[in-house]
Amino acid sequence: xxxxxxxxxxxxxxxxxxxxxxxxxxxxxxxxxxxxxxxxxxxxxxxxxxxxxxxxxxxxxxxxxxxxxxxxxxxxxxxxxxxxxxxxxxxxxxxxxxxxxxxxxxxxxxxxxxxxxxxxxxxxxxxxxxxxxxxxxxxxxxxxxxxxxxxxxxxxxxxxxxxxxxxxxxxxxxxxxxxxxxxxx
Amino acid sequence: xxxxxxxxxxxxxxxxxxxxxxxxxxxxxxxxxxxxxxxxxxxxxxxxxxxxxxxxxxxxxxxxxxxxxxxxxxxxxxxxxxxxxxxxxxxxxxxxxxxxxxxxxxxxxxxxxxxxxxxxxxxxxxxxxxxxxxxxxxxxxxxxxxxxxxxxxxxxxxxxxxxxxxxxxxxxxxxxxxxxxxxx
Numbered sequence: 001x002x003x004x005x006x007x008x009x010x011x012x013x014x015x016x017x018x019x020x021x022x023x024x025x026x027x028x029x030x031x032x033x034x035x036x037x038x039x040x041x042x043x044x045x046x047x048x049x050x051x052x053x054x055x056x057x058x059x060x061x062x063x064x065x066x067x068x069x070x071x072x073x074x075x076x077x078x079x080x081x082x083x084x085x086x087x088x089x090x091x092x093x094x095x096x097x098x099x100x101x102x103x104x105x106x107x108x109x110x111x112x113x114x115x116x117x118x119x120x121x122x123x124x125x126x127x128x129x130x131x132x133x134x135x136x137x138x139x140x141x142x143x144x145x146x147x148x149x150x151x152x153x154x155x156x157x158x159x160x161x162x163x164x165x166x167x168x169x170x171x172x173x174x175x176x177x178x179x180x181x182x183x184x185x
Numbered sequence: 186x187x188x189x190x191x192x193x194x195x196x197x198x199x200x201x202x203x204x205x206x207x208x209x210x211x212x213x214x215x216x217x218x219x220x221x222x223x224x225x226x227x228x229x230x231x232x233x234x235x236x237x238x239x240x241x242x243x244x245x246x247x248x249x250x251x252x253x254x255x256x257x258x259x260x261x262x263x264x265x266x267x268x269x270x271x272x273x274x275x276x277x278x279x280x281x282x283x284x285x286x287x288x289x290x291x292x293x294x295x296x297x298x299x300x301x302x303x304x305x306x307x308x309x310x311x312x313x314x315x316x317x318x319x320x321x322x323x324x325x326x327x328x329x330x331x332x333x334x335x336x337x338x339x340x341x342x343x344x345x346x347x348x349x350x351x352x353x354x355x356x357x358x359x360x361x362x363x364x365x366x367x368x369x
Contacts, residue, residue, distance in 0.1 A: 039300070040230075040303070042302060079316065081318050169226040
């Protein structure tokens with residue numbers, strides 16, 4: 001009897017753990033990762049077509065969660081053919097040298113309501129920088145949507161080197177904007 | 186005198202002529218430099234000024250044509266051959282047409298290239314065609330062809346003005362200069 005009870009208790013525990021902090025997977029169809037640069041003070045949007053994220057997250061107990069994002073840098077598309085040719089080079093993203101960018105959270109916490117922040121490290125073009133990624137969390141019956149934006153200095157990552165480092169023609173700030181549809185899994 | 190008369194250009198017509206002459210010469214220099222510069226921030230800067238100036242010229246030529254239509258055109262000197270009169274009447278309109286066609290084809294190139302752009306950092310320029318590389322390439326060629334035509338017409342225009350002044354010794358050139366000039 002004790003054995004049966006402990007077995008039941010164990011089963012319950014196993015079932016309860018994923019309910020506390022579920023693992024989430026990206027639904028690429030409903031997700032978008034944008035980066036918005038400026039040319040002559042005019043916003044020029046770009047997008048990373050291929051990225052993936054692994055998230056362990058309980059909206060009620062964010063502290064135990066973890067977010068890991070990988071971005072295929074070479075999937076960048078600024079929808080201007082000349083610019084797309086240019087950004088693959090060494091002065092910009094350097095596709096061949098650094099094909100992948102990553103974000104790894106060190107801390108997830110709630111700000112208030114459905115607003116959270118993920119603190120962590122962004123690795124881009126081989127440069128590691130601490131970043132804070134604020135996001136909102138909207139749960140639904142079949143999944144959740146994580147949405148947010150933050151600004152990075154392109155110079156900190158060596159995006160645009162040499163004569164491109166000056167920020168008067170191509171702005172220093174790049175806005176990163178994401179909307180990620182997640183499914184439990 | 187603000188309005189044109191049968192023998193003189195009014196001040197607005199002269200301002201349009203010389204301001205736009207200066208803009209067009211600057212525009213030609215900017216366009217040639219922008220097109221030939223190696224890819225660099227300077228190239229983007231040159232294109233920025235070329236596009237902004239082009240849109241300014243397009244706006245000004247609209248006002249200029251309205252002003253021209255609302256005013257009499259000073260008469261040509263007596264004793265000009267029929268072909269000279271025809272050329273003199275036609276060439277300003279050919280120049281106006283080019284002052285419209287060059288910015289518009291440039292605008293098409295910019296739209297087809299999908300480059301977001303604000304005129305002088307201020308006014309967002311809407312796209313007039315969908316993004317498409319072959320369209321951008323085609324209208325880039327048309328833009329260059331029209332530039333060649335503009336150069337030829339400008340050479341004829343300046344050459345004719347100098348010929349009126351130095352060879353035919355009439356007032357056609359000086360009556361466009363600042364100040365009051367009348368056909369004696």
